[in-house]
Amino acid sequence: MAKILLIVIAVAAAFWLLRNHRRRADRDAQSPAAPPAEDMVGCAQCGVHMPRKEALESGQRYFCSGEHEREFRGKH
Ligand SMILES: [Zn+2]
Numbered sequence: 001m002a003k004i005l006l007i008v009i010a011v012a013a014a015f016w017l018l019r020n021h022r023r024r025a026d027r028d029a030q031s032p033a034a035p036p037a038e039d040m041v042g043c044a045q046c047g048v049h050m051p052r053k054e055a056l057e058s059g060q061r062y063f064c065s066g067e068h069e070r071e072f073r074g075k076h
Contacts, residue, residue, distance in 0.1 A: 024040040 010037055039052040044061040045068035055062040063069040 043068055047067070 032061040040049050041046050041052045041055045041062040043055070045063055048064050050062075050064055052062070055064065056066060058069050061072070063072065
């Protein structure tokens with residue numbers, strides 16, 4: 001009788017593990033594999049790269065700072 005109980009517990013544990021594993025796999029499938037790559041731009045003056053949202057946009061060009069924007073305009 002004890003043996004049967006042991007088998008029942010083992011089967012229940014196996015089912016529980018399998019269910020948990022499947023649930024985790026579903027969650028992994030739903031979450032994106034990697035966050036979208038940030039849009040990087042280079043400073044027209046010094047060439048340093050930064051995320052577009054942190055860059056100073058001026059016309060068609062991007063700058064890391066207002067100082068570099070002025071320097072660039074002074075040169076060109
Ligand atoms: Zn710069």
